[in-house]
Amino acid sequence: MDPQEPTIPDGARNLSGDTLTAAVLASFSHCASDRLTEIMSSLVRHLHAFVGEVQLTEEEWASGIDFLTRVGHITTDQRQEFILLSDVLGVSMQVIGINHQRPAGATESTVFGPFFTANSPRYANGDDMANGAPGEPCYLHGSVRSLDGAPIPDARIEVWQADDLGHYDVQYDDLESARGRGHLFSDRDGRYYFWSLLPTAYPIPDDGPVGDLLAAAQRSPMRPAHVHFMITAPGYHALVTHVFAEGDHYLDTDAVFGVKSSLIVPFERHEAGIAPDGRQMDRPFSTMRYDFVLAPVAAE
Amino acid sequence: MDPQEPTIPDGARNLSGDTLTAAVLASFSHCASDRLTEIMSSLVRHLHAFVGEVQLTEEEWASGIDFLTRVGHITTDQRQEFILLSDVLGVSMQVIGINHQRPAGATESTVFGPFFTANSPRYANGDDMANGAPGEPCYLHGSVRSLDGAPIPDARIEVWQADDLGHYDVQYDDLESARGRGHLFSDRDGRYYFWSLLPTAYPIPDDGPVGDLLAAAQRSPMRPAHVHFMITAPGYHALVTHVFAEGDHYLDTDAVFGVKSSLIVPFERHEAGIAPDGRQMDRPFSTMRYDFVLAPVAAE
Numbered sequence: 001m002d003p004q005e006p007t008i009p010d011g012a013r014n015l016s017g018d019t020l021t022a023a024v025l026a027s028f029s030h031c032a033s034d035r036l037t038e039i040m041s042s043l044v045r046h047l048h049a050f051v052g053e054v055q056l057t058e059e060e061w062a063s064g065i066d067f068l069t070r071v072g073h074i075t076t077d078q079r080q081e082f083i084l085l086s087d088v089l090g091v092s093m094q095v096i097g098i099n100h101q102r103p104a105g106a107t108e109s110t111v112f113g114p115f116f117t118a119n120s121p122r123y124a125n126g127d128d129m130a131n132g133a134p135g136e137p138c139y140l141h142g143s144v145r146s147l148d149g150a151p152i153p154d155a156r157i158e159v160w161q162a163d164d165l166g167h168y169d170v171q172y173d174d175l176e177s178a179r180g181r182g183h184l185f186s187d188r189d190g191r192y193y194f195w196s197l198l199p200t201a202y203p204i205p206d207d208g209p210v211g212d213l214l215a216a217a218q219r220s221p222m223r224p225a226h227v228h229f230m231i232t233a234p235g236y237h238a239l240v241t242h243v244f245a246e247g248d249h250y251l252d253t254d255a256v257f258g259v260k261s262s263l264i265v266p267f268e269r270h271e272a273g274i275a276p277d278g279r280q281m282d283r284p285f286s287t288m289r290y291d292f293v294l295a296p297v298a299a300e
Numbered sequence: 301m302d303p304q305e306p307t308i309p310d311g312a313r314n315l316s317g318d319t320l321t322a323a324v325l326a327s328f329s330h331c332a333s334d335r336l337t338e339i340m341s342s343l344v345r346h347l348h349a350f351v352g353e354v355q356l357t358e359e360e361w362a363s364g365i366d367f368l369t370r371v372g373h374i375t376t377d378q379r380q381e382f383i384l385l386s387d388v389l390g391v392s393m394q395v396i397g398i399n400h401q402r403p404a405g406a407t408e409s410t411v412f413g414p415f416f417t418a419n420s421p422r423y424a425n426g427d428d429m430a431n432g433a434p435g436e437p438c439y440l441h442g443s444v445r446s447l448d449g450a451p452i453p454d455a456r457i458e459v460w461q462a463d464d465l466g467h468y469d470v471q472y473d474d475l476e477s478a479r480g481r482g483h484l485f486s487d488r489d490g491r492y493y494f495w496s497l498l499p500t501a502y503p504i505p506d507d508g509p510v511g512d513l514l515a516a517a518q519r520s521p522m523r524p525a526h527v528h529f530m531i532t533a534p535g536y537h538a539l540v541t542h543v544f545a546e547g548d549h550y551l552d553t554d555a556v557f558g559v560k561s562s563l564i565v566p567f568e569r570h571e572a573g574i575a576p577d578g579r580q581m582d583r584p585f586s587t588m589r590y591d592f593v594l595a596p597v598a599a600e
Contacts, residue, residue: 012552013559015390016397023557024390031517039360040517042353044389046346051394053342060339061395065382072372072382082365082372089344090315090324094351095361097316217331217340252312257323259313 021048070209078170080114084210087111087256088219102237105147106295110258112240113228114205115160115168121177123184126277128195133179135164135197137285138267139275140243142193144186144231144292151190152294155233158183159196161226166202186233193277198267198286199225201250214255221255224248225267229292236294243290265290321348370509378470380414384510387411387556388519402537405447406595410558412540413528414505415460415468421477423484426577428495433479435464435497437585438567439575440543442493444486444531444592451490452594455533458483459496461526466502486533493577498567498586499525501550514555521555524548525567529592536594543590565590 012023021044028040050056056064071081086092092111100109123129130137144155160181162168169179186192203221206214214221226242244251244264251259267286275281312323321344328340350356356364371381386392392411400409423429430437444455460481462468469479486492503521506514514521526542544551544564551559567586575581 012554012557013561015393015557017394020390020393020397020557027519028517033516036516039354039356042350046350046353047389047391048394050342050346051391051398053346054339055398056339056395058395058399061386061392065380065386068368068382069372069375069380072369072375075369075372080365080369082368086361086365089347090320091347091351092361093315093320094317094348095356095358097320098351098355099358216333216336217328219327254312257312257315257320261313 102295129182133163138198155186158230224250402595429482433463438498458530524550
């Protein structure tokens with residue numbers, strides 16, 4: 001052990017209240033990067049202000065330690081409870097608001113959520129991404145365009161959504177392949193079209209510590225029905241967003257504060273018959289159309 | 301799933317900045333306890349203010365999620381990295397300052413730290429708690445008294461300390477019994493006396509995410525040499541404290557901001573010979589005396 005030169009000011013004894021906060025700030029004043037100093041200084045000031053403002057008791061502090069420990073222990077490659085916590089505290093949406101101030105006309109962003117996975121299966125336009133997931137078939141289509149209306153061909157479109165039980169494929173232990181999840185590319189005219197499921201409202205995973213917090217706050221864990229999209233194309237800002245279903249009961253009470261009016265569209269229901277792509281459907285189905293507009297990197 | 305009545309105000313769409321913060325605050329305005337509403341309101345306001353103040357990027361947010369995940373995953377029954385994080389951010393000392401404002405004359409408190417364990421072995425006065433741990437023998441003695449100087453008999457005295465390699469027993473994988481750890485009771489005159497080790501300065505565990513944070517902040521992980529004490533007796537406030545060794549190089553740069561002048565005493569070194577309890581020592585040893593003063597519950 002060869003400790004680095006201490007940076008806490010000499011005589012840092014008998015610290016409490018303001019002198020304690022000053023000593024902690026001083027200890028972060030020589031970070032390897034100025035940005036880390038900036039971030040840690042703000043974090044320390046707000047953490048100490050929070051503890052002082054509520055006069056946190058030792059039992060409450062211990063509850064906080066225990067809560068964070070449980071959040072950490074339930075988090076796996078398949079379940080990210082810290083992101084869920086950030087979501088229900090509105091922190092995720094705040095970060096998105098800061099980092100995605102796009103020009104008017106560009107599609108708005110919303111939360112990424114905890115259920116994206118890399119390496120989703122590739123589909124072609126016209127394919128069915130539901131891949132056997134339970135739910136009513138839905139035909140999703142539209143275009144990917146630039147601010148000036150020009151089509152963007154070969155945009156990579158990642159899609160993920162819950163089934164009609166409100167579960168994403170990664171929430172099942174026994175699935176051998178992705179369901180309600182995949183990626184495809186816009187065609188030469190910037191169009192996309194595929195089959196998946198009619199989305200339904202569902203609760204965020206509420207069997208863990210974040211669920212306990214929502215219960216203690218008497219908050220609903222429900223999210224309005226939506227389909228996740230992440231769209232990337234060279235020369236454009238990546239777009240992470242949802243399309244929400246018009247008329248959903250939970251649009252005004254989203255547990256993660258992610259609803260934007262511009263992202264709400266009708267999911268139109270149709271009886272069995274001929275679908276827009278000519279497919280003969282032997283049961284009812286829905287259709288949804290959304291035209292995504294990407295912001296060019298150069299436009300900012 | 302039978303969600304409770306949503307409490308987010310109607311029309312909570314298109315939230316960002318102040319409207320987002322207001323909506324999150326509203327969502328915590330009907331907690332099962334008023335105290336939880338108070339705590340969550342302050343926490344949300346400070347979290348949002350922090351994110352806005354530093355204009356947190358998505359990469360930085362993701363680094364924060366990853367950091368907390370690593371803190372969670374390294375935390376076990378034997379290692380509490382969230383407490384360590386609270387310690388190096390000065391939050392633990394702040395909570396202690398708020399909750400241990402004792403009358404003048406009472407022994408001061410300091411951090412609990414991550415290494416206490418319940419069910420330590422019981423010793424009698426005069427025993428050796430080192431139990432084979434490597435280090436120089438030390439005779440620790442003194443008394444437990446009330447504010448008026450009256451001895452407190454039968455006070456339970458929990459002791460834990462690192463060995464001369466800077467490790468607590470729980471940091472070893474292969475120990476069958478406690479070392480440098482135990483509890484005993486003050487005698488009828490309020491006195492205690494036992495053998496253990498001369499404490500040495502040591503780094504807090506810095507092979508995990510908290511160590512990474514200290515390294516990025518160019519902060520030393522060292523703590524000055526100390527012995528932990530927790531003393532409890534009916535009718536008195538529990539005392540959680542350390543005794544620090546006078547002259548230690550790190551007294552002004554404690555990684556967890558825990559040093560108080562009133563807790564520093566000399567650990568006197570003696571050559572081989574007769575110890576204060578009459579024991580014949582065949583190698584050098586130290587002696588330390590500290591008189592603990594407990595605050596009566598009724599005194600506040």
